[in-house]
Amino acid sequence: MSLEIIESCVNCYACEPLCPNDAIYQASPHFLIDPDKCTECLGDFDDAQCASICPIEGAILDEMGVALNLPGSLTGISAEMLAKYQAAVEATYQAALEAKTG
Amino acid sequence: MDLPVINSIPSSGEPAAGGGCASHSCGSTDDQLDHLPEHIRAKVHNHPCYSEQAHHYFARMHVAVAPACNIQCHYCNRKYDCSNESRPGVVSEVLTPEQAVKKVMAVAANIPQMTVLGIAGPGDPLANPERTFATFRELSEKAPDIKLCVSTNGLALPESVEELSKHNIDHVTITINCVDPDVGAQIYPWVFWKNKRIMGREGAAILIEQQQKGLEMLTARGILVKVNSVMIPGVNDKHLAEVSKVVKSKGAFLHNVMPLIAEPEHGTFYGLMGQPSPTHEELQALQDACSGDMNMMRHCRQCRADAVGLLGEDRGLEFTMDKIEDMEIDYAAAMVKRAEVHAQIAKELEEKDNKARAAKAELVSIQGLKPDAPATRPVLMAVSTKGGGVINEHFGHAHEFLVYEASSAGVRFIGHRKTTPYCEGGSSCGDGESALDETLRVLKGCEVVLSAKIGFEPWAPLEAAGIQPNGEHAMEPIEEAIAAVYAEMRAAGKLDAKPEQQQKVA
Structure with missing residues (x-):
């Protein structure tokens, strides 16, 4: 029984000191959870600590591979708004590229 | 001990300009610092973030050692990291304490x-x-002369x-956007508190x-507290005057109301x-409204969390790990x-300050800018300066303009407005507005722009936009020049009260 941190982790360190089992460690390209140590905080806290402070929706999964923080649950940013964001990022990138190539 | 309550109107009998700012203070070379009691002034006089004057001379840096956060704000995106982006909360590399030192x-x-x-x-x-x-x-030990x-x-x-x-550490900044949980619920989706994520209003x-x-505990120990507030129209704009009152009553020495930065490409909720x-x-209207209660800060450049150098410049790339x-x-x-350089700057600043005061006193006596003289309407003027x-x-060449208000009560600093330098922008950047259009937009509300030199090309568009270009005061002290232009405008009859004001008087 263990939680998992996936590649959307932004390496903010917030979860690392909270883990009651010292199961979280810094790694490259992102933090990881030692599955032998993780207890999902059972017996220590009501909620898994890493998932309770993680600011990134979908970055921490349970043992079934399901995200503990669902899209929109932490930021209020819906899937629709996210699509708009990606379009804006793409546009900014393209503009920068054009400006570079002249 | 409680910090003394700071009144923004000094007791020495100077006239108060609009918005409760005394004329000699807000716009003087030392701007906000003039309001402060001597023991606080002594602590912050060489802090670039607290004085429009000092920030051209003294440098500061931020080190990004603190990546974790315990709350979410709707103006922040925790995924963002871009070296081209300049706003608080954005950094390029997170440092360990050893690297930071x-x-x-x-x-x-x-x-x-x-x-x-x-x-x-x-x-x-x-x-x-x-x-x-x-x-x-470690820094207290290795560089005891650096303030933290x-x-x-x-x-x-x-x-x-x-x-x-x-x-x-002699001052702490707290970002306080509200004192009402109903307002807070629209700004903070969650906080992490006592091992739980608490959502919405409760959080x-x-x-x-x-x-x-925290504010009360710090001021009780004599640690200076500055309060930052992000102005979010429709969310907390009406509420921030109340925030200003509350934090002042609890001993904060300065309030810095900053504009919300929110663009779709930042990926923030807002x-x-x-x-x-x-x-x-x-x-400006909100800063003026708050200034009746509190010292306001007007030249914050909203720096990145890893900024290096003088305010408004960033030399971070010269100092990557x-x-x-190799150094x-x-x-x-x-x-x-450092000690030599700091002493030299302090001396220079003092001389400048004394000169500016003398010049101002002279202006008042020559031009009769007395509080009992008939009031003329205030005028906003923009200035381009490299400092000093x-x-x-x-x-x-200006990346930003400083905006001052001239009125019968004197000259006061209002704030700075960033732009793309006209000479670097080309005539047009794709479909977007041209650099000159951008400058005209940011100078909206100003009636005069004073620069060391203004080229032929922008002259007509400036005039058409109701902004009089003026290159006659090159190399002159800013406030003297503004007072002179204001006096000329008065002599030319350009300062009579606006029609609606005249009606009110009649």
Whole structure:
């Protein structure tokens, strides 16, 4: 029984000191959870600590591979708004590229 | 001990300009600092973030040792990291405390104007207490002449006050956007508190309580507290005057109301929602409304959490970790050098200050700008300057304009407005507005722009926009020049009260 941190982790360190089992460690390209140590905080806290402070929706999964923080649950940013964001990022990138190539 | 309550109207009988600012203070070379009691002035006089004047001379840096955060704000995106982006909460590399100390020592040796080291993120410094305090501890020892400051959302502040008071920290900045949980619920989706994520209003209420408690604890220990507020139109704009009153009553010495930065490409909730940022006029109106209660800060440049150098410039790229590794530094000699440079700057500033005061007194007597003279309407004027308190920047080279208000009560500094330099922007940037259009837009509301030189091409568009270009005061002290232009406008009959005001009088 263990939680998992996936590649959307932004390496903010917030979860690392909270883990009651010292199961979280810094790694490259992102933090990881030692599955032998993780207890999902059972017996220590009501909620898994890493998932309770993680600011990134979908970055921490349970043992079934399901995200503990669902899209929109932490930021209020819906899937629709996210699509708009990606379009804006793409546009900014393209503009920068054009400006570079002249 | 409680800090004295600071009144923004000095007792020496100077006339109060509109908005409660005394004429000699807000717009003087030392701007906001003039209001402060002597013991506070002594603490902040060489802090670049507190004085429009000092920031051209003294440098500061932020080290990004604090990536974790314990709350979410709707104007922040925790995924963002871009070296081209300049706003708070954004950094390019997170440092360990050891790296941070190394970087500070290297910068302080290479930029002897450096007086202040701040930890401001990219998360919340007090949500990373071990990393933050390890950095402070070592720096207090190795560079005792560098002042330390820290900026926090306040959630973990009460538990950190004891540790904060042990270091060379004489001021703390708390970002307080509200004192009402209903307003807070629209700004903070969650806080992490006592091992739980608390959503919505309940979370906001906890945050507000901790902020206020922390503020009281700090001022009770004589640690200076500045309060930052992000102005979010339609959310907390009407509420911030109340915030200003409350934090003043609890002993904060300065209030810094900053405009919301929100663009879709930032990926923040507000950016994606299309939440508007305040206009220059709205920001100024709120700052004026708050200034009746509180010292307001008007020249904040909203720096990145890893900014290096003078305010408004960023030399961070000269001091990346790999470059620092190769530097050979004599730390002891660097500290001696800093002491010399700081003393020299302090002397220069004092001389400038005295000259400016003398000049101002003379202006008042020559032009009869007396409080009992018939009031003429206030006029906003923009100035391009490279620093030093004089008009010494070409119009086309200016990255920003300083805006002053001239009125019968005197000249006061209002704020700065960023733009793309006209000469770098080309005639047009794709489909977007041209650099000149952008400058015309940011100068909206100003009736005069004073520059060291203004080219032929922008002259007509400026005039058409109701902004009189003026290059006649090159290299002159800013406030003297503005007062002179204001006097000319009065002589030319351009300052009679506006029609609607005349009706009111009649």
